[in-house]
Amino acid sequence: MQNPTSADIQRVRDFLTDLQARICTALEQQEIQGGGTATFETDDWQRPEGGGGRSRVLQNGTVIEKGGVMFSHINISKLPASATERHPQIAGAKAQAMGVSLVIHPNNPNVPTSHANVRLFVAEKEGQEPIWWFGGGFDLTPFYPNPEDVSAWHQTAHDLCAPFGENVYPEHKKWCDDYFYLKHRDEQRGVGGLFFDDLNQWDFEKCFEYIQAVGNGYLEAIIPVFQRNQNKPFTQAQRDFQLYRRGRYVEYNLVYDRGTLFGLQTGGRIESILVSMPPLAGWSYRPEWEENSPEKHLTDYWLKPQDWLKLSD
Template sequence: MQNPSTIDIERVRNFLLDLQARICTALEQQEIIGGGHEKFIIDDWERPEGGGGRSRVLQNGEVIEKGGVMFSHINIRQLPASATARHPEIAGAKAQALGLSLVIHPKNPNVPTSHANIRLFVAEPEGKDPIWWFGGGFDLTPFYPNDEDIKHWHQNAFDLCQPFGDEVYKEHKQWCDDYFYLKHRDEQRGVGGLFFDDLNRWGFEKCFEYMQAVGNGYLDAMLPIFERNREKPYTQAQRDFQLYRRGRYVEFNLVYDRGTIFGLQTGGRIESILVSLPNLVSWSYRPEWNENSIEKRLTDYYLKPRDWLSEL
């Protein structure tokens, strides 16, 4: 049984707010270097049921077309089906959920879209000790991928996992590949990364340390990719392909994403739930790409689960 005295929600909250500020500062610096001047607006909000959050959003930048870095800490009076389907023992319980979620849609098609999420969930079944777990991860969605970026992304993930066990990277990479899969398209959303949920097996302190490592690891992984690709020239055709591929991102978030479904089922703040969607996106009917094109290689090679650290 979990020891309720070990749950330090305030320390997790403080880390998440600090990480949010650090990520926004680093991404604003990318805007400045790229000749832009847009900054993240800060939007604090409260939830009628209890709790609230801090949304930070940057739009129409020279480097970042749409970016949301969202903190929330909410109280839930009665858990919805999206939570209790996997955990019937907490059906109807009160709960707290706090986390940081971000999606960054760069303007340049050569810079991948990136996503990260870390969270703590604490359920309080009536007459029983609280039940808690951590979750999160990060993943990369390139449009014009290069091997250096992908290997760097996965090497960073591998390195941060190592202190927690030799099997952790392999396990959480596989979980990421399985989760970020568009069944109706039979393709991955991107080139993966890490994904984990229901993590409480190591005790609170070690699980919290891992969540922090994943959260801090996002900037370590993403900033060099911005630096390598931010100034690359691109054509209108490449921009059009980027907008078309963003459609897959929208499809996943609206059809499969558990965070989106959870937010909608708990009556969450709709602007925060849908902030992950890009400002510009397009769909085309049965587009075709040259057999030897990089656009065709994206789906035929890169959007397949691979052992990137051994293949590249």
């Protein structure tokens, strides 16, 4: 397996920093179109152990209530349990990890929350060949879904996967469904998308091409979702339901998300790790929704893994 050179790692870093900038610019345009003026604030930071990052956060916007688009490139002197449970052979190895991770929480309940992540991990242990892999994906968490958004989201995912093999989309779609599952609630976090980890079965260049397609695919998929929904009217009851469902998002990220656990176990920067938390969320005791209501339809239909491409048939 070809190992990445320092030049390869720099190319990945250059792509990630450019991706972060392009996503922020595109989302700021949505703020302008919605009559807002909020922009992403930039916060550059360094870690004592080595490396650092650039956090870009938009808060209290007209279209986006809170959004974080984070780049980091960190050095790790000794890998934690969250990184080595699947790779015991690199326990205690030094490593570097870089990636862009984002979560966008819109104001309007008709616009879904969205998440994306693309990353590279390289571990080195004395006496062993370096081990590397890519990971990432994107997923959509709607409150009031519509077939056009869900179908288009998955069509974008399908199409970007197609050049890499006919099995990539179904495998990474299923991986996403399995990963973003709240076991204690017995429900999906949303309608899914793509998720993958430990990607190194192709050569480095092809793997890199794939994460570029995924990162660019998120931007291609999410902007039309905003454009179709951000100006729709909504009621206070719909806003309350949005906050209730955001509670599920918080539960998932704090209980199951491997990226959150990895950041906490490596002594990461807490503000950047927890930027995925919404500014407001709610929990109600055993709420009941009317039969045939959109709120009940969300869990009865939309939060069940399905072949979403068939919605457009």
